[in-house]
Amino acid sequence: MTVSATETKFSDLTRMPDARGHFGPYGGRFVSETLSFALEELEQIYLSLRDDPDFQAEFDRDLAHYVGRPSPLYHAKRWSESLGGAQIWLKREDLNHTGAHKVNNTIGQALLAKKTGKPRVIAETGAGQHGVATATVAARLGLECDVYMGAADVQRQKLNVYRMRLLGARVIPVESGTRTLKDAMNEALRDWVTNVDNTFYIIGTVAGPHPYPQLVRDFNAVVGREARRQSLEQIGRLPDALVACVGGGSNALGLFYPFVEDDAVAMYGVEAGGDGVETGRHAAPLSSNAPRGVLHGNRTYLMSDEAGQVSDTHSISAGLDYPGVGPEHALWKDVGRVNYVAANDKEVLEAFRELTHMEGIMPALESAHALAHAKVLAPTMRPDQHIVVNLSGRGDKDIMTVAKIDGIEF
Amino acid sequence: MNRIDQRFSELKQQGRKALIPYITAGDPAPQYTVGFMHALVDAGADVIELGVPFSDPMADGPVIQKACERALKQGTRLVDLLEMVAEFRQTDTTTPIVLMGYLNPIERIGYEVFADKAASVGVDGVLVVDMPPEEADEFGPLLKARGLAAIFLVAPTTSHARAATICAHGEGYLYYVSLKGVTGAATLNAEDVAEHLAPLRDMTDLPLCVGFGIRDGVTAAEVAKVADGVIVGSALVNRIADSVDAPETIAGQLKSVLAEMRTAMDA
Ligand SMILES: Cc1ncc(COP(=O)(O)O)c(C=O)c1O
Numbered sequence: 001m002t003v004s005a006t007e008t009k010f011s012d013l014t015r016m017p018d019a020r021g022h023f024g025p026y027g028g029r030f031v032s033e034t035l036s037f038a039l040e041e042l043e044q045i046y047l048s049l050r051d052d053p054d055f056q057a058e059f060d061r062d063l064a065h066y067v068g069r070p071s072p073l074y075h076a077k078r079w080s081e082s083l084g085g086a087q088i089w090l091k092r093e094d095l096n097h098t099g100a101h102k103v104n105n106t107i108g109q110a111l112l113a114k115k116t117g118k119p120r121v122i123a124e125t126g127a128g129q130h131g132v133a134t135a136t137v138a139a140r141l142g143l144e145c146d147v148y149m150g151a152a153d154v155q156r157q158k159l160n161v162y163r164m165r166l167l168g169a170r171v172i173p174v175e176s177g178t179r180t181l182k183d184a185m186n187e188a189l190r191d192w193v194t195n196v197d198n199t200f201y202i203i204g205t206v207a208g209p210h211p212y213p214q215l216v217r218d219f220n221a222v223v224g225r226e227a228r229r230q231s232l233e234q235i236g237r238l239p240d241a242l243v244a245c246v247g248g249g250s251n252a253l254g255l256f257y258p259f260v261e262d263d264a265v266a267m268y269g270v271e272a273g274g275d276g277v278e279t280g281r282h283a284a285p286l287s288s289n290a291p292r293g294v295l296h297g298n299r300t301y302l303m304s305d306e307a308g309q310v311s312d313t314h315s316i317s318a319g320l321d322y323p324g325v326g327p328e329h330a331l332w333k334d335v336g337r338v339n340y341v342a343a344n345d346k347e348v349l350e351a352f353r354e355l356t357h358m359e360g361i362m363p364a365l366e367s368a369h370a371l372a373h374a375k376v377l378a379p380t381m382r383p384d385q386h387i388v389v390n391l392s393g394r395g396d397k398d399i400m401t402v403a404k405i406d407g408i409e410f
Numbered sequence: 411m412n413r414i415d416q417r418f419s420e421l422k423q424q425g426r427k428a429l430i431p432y433i434t435a436g437d438p439a440p441q442y443t444v445g446f447m448h449a450l451v452d453a454g455a456d457v458i459e460l461g462v463p464f465s466d467p468m469a470d471g472p473v474i475q476k477a478c479e480r481a482l483k484q485g486t487r488l489v490d491l492l493e494m495v496a497e498f499r500q501t502d503t504t505t506p507i508v509l510m511g512y513l514n515p516i517e518r519i520g521y522e523v524f525a526d527k528a529a530s531v532g533v534d535g536v537l538v539v540d541m542p543p544e545e546a547d548e549f550g551p552l553l554k555a556r557g558l559a560a561i562f563l564v565a566p567t568t569s570h571a572r573a574a575t576i577c578a579h580g581e582g583y584l585y586y587v588s589l590k591g592v593t594g595a596a597t598l599n600a601e602d603v604a605e606h607l608a609p610l611r612d613m614t615d616l617p618l619c620v621g622f623g624i625r626d627g628v629t630a631a632e633v634a635k636v637a638d639g640v641i642v643g644s645a646l647v648n649r650i651a652d653s654v655d656a657p658e659t660i661a662g663q664l665k666s667v668l669a670e671m672r673t674a675m676d677a
Contacts, residue, residue: 020544030513030540032469034565034590036572176475182466189468194591196567294513294540295466307487308515309465 008335013260016328021210021298024334026327029209031297035189038196043211045115050218055111062107063222066140067097069104071223073230073388079358086240086381088374090361090391091227091255098136100129100364100393101223101251106202108219110137113200120144120199124188126153126181126247127319127366128160129393130204135169137202145169148188150180153318160397178312181247181322185296205248206326209297213326220254227388228258235386241266241377244390245369246286246340247319249326251392256338266339269329270373272315273342283313283321286333286340295323300330316345316401317365319393343372351375352395352402364393365401413506413534414559414582417456418617418638428583428639429454429630429672430619431646432510433664434461434477435494436486438654442661444497449661451505454672459537459641460495462488462511469539471594473644476651488515488524492531499532508535508561508582516549525552535559535582543579550579563587566606577614583639584610588622594644598623600632607636627674634675642671 008024016023021043029039049055063069071092080088093101106123113121121143125131131147138145147164151173154161164171177183185208192201206213206220231239242259244252246269259265271284282288285301293302295310303311303323315321332338343351351371356362363371367390374389381387395402403410411419421428431450435443447458463481467474488511495507509528516524516538528536536558541549543562550560559582564573567590577584586607588598598620607618620633621641630640649663 028545029542030545031542032539032565032587033542033563033576034469034567034587036542036565037567037569040569040572177465186466186468190471190592193469194595196590291518294517296468297540299517302514304514304518306518307489308518309482310514 008331010263010335010337011261013332013337016331017210017214021214023327023331026300026330027210027213027298029297030294030299031209032193034193034196039209039211042112045112046211046215049115059108059111063104067103067107068095069222070226071095073227073234076359079355080378082358083375083378085378085383086385086387087383088378089239089386089388091223091388093223093251093390093392094363094394098133099396100133101220101254102130102204103133103136104222104254105204105216105219105250106133106137108215109202110141113143113202114141116200118198118200120195121202122146122148122188122191122199123202123204124148124181124184125204126321127317128157128164128397129319131164131171132160134202135164135167138169139167146191147171148174148184150184151175152179153181156401157318157397158400180313180318182310205250206253206328207248207296207298207324213298213328216250217253217257217328220250221257223251223254223390224256224258227255231388238262238265239386239388240381241268241387243268243270243370243374243377243387245270245320245366245392246325246329247322247366249329251390253326253328255390260337267337268373268377269338269340270369271340271342272317272320272369273344274314276344277342281314282342283315283323284342285323285325286329287342298327300324300327316348317369319366320369341373343369347372349405362395363391364395365398367392412557412559413504414457417506418583421456427634427637427675428456428617428619429668429675430457430459430639430641431455431668432459432461432641432643433646434463434474434481435491436463436481436484437477437650438480438657439484440486440490442657443494445661446664447498448502449665450668451502453665453668455505455668457506457508459508459510460491462491462509462515464512464515467512469592471592471644473594473647473651477647480654488519492527495533496531506534507532508537509533510537511539513538513541521549521552525556525558529556529558533558535561537561537585539563543576546579561585564610566590570609573610574613577610577616580616583617583619584614585641586618586620588620591622593622595623597625597629600636603633604636627670630671631674631677640671640675
């Protein structure tokens with residue numbers, strides 16, 4: 001904790017992390033010794049490849065021909081009009097192969113895995129989108145794939161569980177702790193410590209030990225680079241605001257990062273408000289002012305009790321149901337570059353239904369958090385102002401959850 | 411002199427190896443822990459590693475995970491654990507105590523407040539599983555300044571260069587993790603351990619203690635031949651798990667497990 005966050009200027013934010021993986025006081029590599037060598041190895045491979053033109057070209061080729069990038073920037077005219085304020089543009093990550101932004105990162109990490117020559121990959125997953133994206137790249141490269149998923153999430157994301165199995169992955173339900181994403185990550189780390197010689201761990205968000213927060217951000221930054229270019233082409237200028245949901249924070253960082261020095265672009269990170277931040281039943285460490293803490297290899301804001309035990313979280317959305325947040329977001333909160341807010345389950349469902357009805361686009365419940373905040377924000381702005389919302393994923397996987405709320409059984 | 415250094419120098423003079431039991435504080439309930447600690451000393455413990463229960467013990471297998479769950483269910487907090495140490499010290503002023511756990515509970519109390527309290531109740535060393543030396547540049551000196559040993563892990567995957575760094579920062583003893591995996595995993599391979607310890611001897615005068623995979627007198631004796639100390643955790647915690655319904659029998663069982671190891675090691 002040697003660097004104080006308040007000394008950090010906006011212009012410094014593009015130069016993070018430092019050589020040891022710290023984002024000001026956050027980030028780092030808080031892992032048991034057995035994993036240190038694997039992380040050093042990963043860091044070396046990544047640093048040697050990130051500026052390598054061949055590696056970049058291969059990554060870009062896969063994104064174009066396998067994922068289907070660039071994803072469109074779509075003007076949600078009808079919805080914008082009904083809200084009566086700013087124009088809302090949707091960055092359509094839902095149209096990616098496998099249905100979410102998660103695949104940008106798994107494509108990148110799969111290329112790294114290939115370089116290490118390890119025959120097996122593992123992943124943790126909440127909503128199952130990262131698990132599906134990992135199972136997908138593993139199938140394509142012929143790698144063995146095990147995915148850890150909290151037992152509670154296995155129940156609420158059955159469709160994705162079956163998708164992973166069809167893709168040839170083994171889905172391992174995790175019964176410990178709160179049986180959600182954090183427990184899946186604990187179990188994946190235990191697997192990795194045991195099988196570190198032959199296994200590459202594909203982490204699904206901008207969390208975990210260094211260098212994961214950095215490389216997951218870099219692989220997802222394609223979202224923001226495209227959105228920036230598309231805004232200039234389609235709007236004729238940069239947008240006034242960006243909005244993205246924040247679980248671990250990868251889709252948000254992916255969108256925000258290329259805009260970080262555009263001071264006139266406001267940014268909103270939307271956390272899972274659950275039953276409402278004031279009830280304590282949520283998954284919103286930043287907007288609830290959770291204390292600093294260390295979990296899963298990094299220091300960040302972390303929901304925990306006075307004794308330092310990690311708190312249970314609550315959210316309608318399995319992909320956001322996590323007590324921590326990527327360390328770079330913690331720094332961006334401190335320096336005030338991003339406004340972190342929360343949307344509660346009820347508001348999220350409303351936004352889910354509204355976009356589906358008015359635009360014919362069914363968003364993932366995670367992404368619907370961003371939409372819920374856009375609904376609040378747009379009416380406070382003028383019709384000649386523009387908001388870009390990261391539509392991080394599609395809602396097919398959530399149909400069962402919504403049906404259940406509607407009292408429908410299949 | 412720190413009690414840990416004192417103890418290892420005595421053992422060296424006697425030509426004996428250290429036996430270091432681990433139990434999770436507060437398991438199966440806080441009121442038993444101090445009694446267990448005394449029982450372990452009676453059965454031949456040279457140092458006690460007292461586990462700080464944590465909600466997310468990422469480096470532990472199911473046995474210690476469940477121990478953490480039991481302890482947390484009973485509301486065991488780090489501050490309670492420090493009181494247990496204070497109580498233990500009322501009658502035992504010589505057995506070194508090392509707190510072992512994860513960083514977040516310490517981070518929450520605050521490094522300095524924790525270090526002050528730990529030193530004042532009679533803790534001798536601190537091993538934070540998820541804090542390698544690179545991340546200890548603030549916490550390590552705070553411990554040192556109060557005469558508390560910062561103990562670090564070395565793993566089979568640790569490179570020569572890293573091992574040198576760890577040796578340079580480590581105090582008390584080096585904890586060599588005998589296998590790739592979590593606590594309570596398969597049995598260790600003593601030959602493999604010996605091979606890994608040899609280069610460490612050239613780097614440091616710290617005692618080399620080995621943990622993970624030691625389950626009985628046989629494995630303890632094997633390891634004692636090549637190391638300066640033997641750390642045993644899951645084999646003891648298993649006994650606690652099996653007797654949560656008869657907690658009054660646990661101290662006796664812990665004693666017999668440890669006594670068997672002591673006898674085998676000293677033979
Ligand atoms: C569609 C979608 N959006 C967002 C998230 C949350 O992750 P992150 O905050 O890393 O973008 C998930 C995670 O499962 C997801 O599936």
